[in-house]
Amino acid sequence: MSRIRVKGGYELSGEIRVEGAKNSAVALIPAAVLCGDKVLLENVPNISDIGALSEILACLGVDVSRGENSISIDSSKMSNKIITCELSSKLRASYYFMGALLGKYKYVNMCFPGGCSIGERPINLHLKGFEKLGATIEENDGNFIIKADKLIGDDIFLDVPSVGATINIMLAAVLAKGKTVIDNAAMEPEIVDVASFLNEMGADIKGAGTPKIEIVGVDELHGATHSVIPDRIEAGTYVIIASLLGHELKVSGLVPGHIESLTSKLEEAGVKLEIGKNYVRVDKVGSYKAIDVKTVVYPGFPTDLQQPLIPFLTQCHGVSHVEETIYENRFMNIPDTVKMGAKIDVVDNTYASIHGKTALVGSDVVATDLRGGASMVICGLIADGVTTISNVGHILRGYQDIVGKLKNVGAKIEIVD
């Protein structure tokens, strides 16, 4: 497996363009099969999670062709098949085929999804939603058979505003009879994007982006062309990098409102950001002070940017605190960050105190998961000397050409075998 090697300490200048959102694209692709027609998705990131979904589509007899940043999906010859563990375990988002196939065929047979080991990540709320719509669920050793004679809309309250459950229930409900109301729905921009796409295919969804989503079932959906929204987590990762090393560095093609929880925190620490209509720019790095961050659901500070923020906090003067409230195991990057010279105490695997400012020194480290891997890349960029990151498959699942993009703005970074 390849590794990423970074020689740290170089200023970065120029422009980094953000791709389409991974967590939107991975839901839009399963959503596309709800119609028996052609769909064109544009601004799709070129990352390995999209390849893993394409394999599932191929297994279902869906014709897929990929352009540089687009994917064309033709489900006219699709048939319902078992989705094996080998296919479903490659990524978390394989679970969106539960909602899509249940909605379309009223029957799905598939294995538990994969994804980063950042916590227990149950899918009880997805299953509760399917049951409320009239489905029965048999689970056998991680394999699920979910079926219904017919799906009938109902009121569904989510105990926690889960992104996955909100989208999966929308997918199952768009072709159900009658009205479904999801209460305490997640409000992430990716949910709005999926609802917009389903509406472009002929669905009737209102309220996406608020805690109450109403879906009136329709008889059928038709093909559509849709452009994926910008990836707010990729954008945020590069804005953090710009805050640490930017010298006239612009991160472009993003929606500033989607990362306001991050930019307001960086500004609180003392970062001078120029925030434009679709870009964030850092002209000069300054001296930063410690801040406190708590991860919460959107529009609060996203758990997916918590790990990339840790290297930034090691460079702030004073003690910063980070409370992770979404996942039980999202500090896996901390031991290697400490190995590089950071001073971090962790309590109960949910609360970290970062004592700064500390110099980091290049080291051999591991990408334990996608965002933890991005965090190690940032540590390497600011460290003195050379950092080698192994297990980089995790990083490439979510960041298109991270090495090329950073190299383009002056980083000394490369992929090595």
Ligand code: EPU
């Ligand atoms: N939860 C339940 N039961 C459920 C579903 C979720 O208890 O049935 C809990 C989870 O255990 C967690 C919380 O609810 O504590 C939030 O989970 P959510 O369902 O919102 O997360 P997800 O849909 O599994 C998506 C993203 C994650 C991102 C979270 C939160 C995808 C494919 N994944 O996961 O992205 O962290 O929402 O924003 O969209 C990443 O990109 O690195 C990543 C992990």
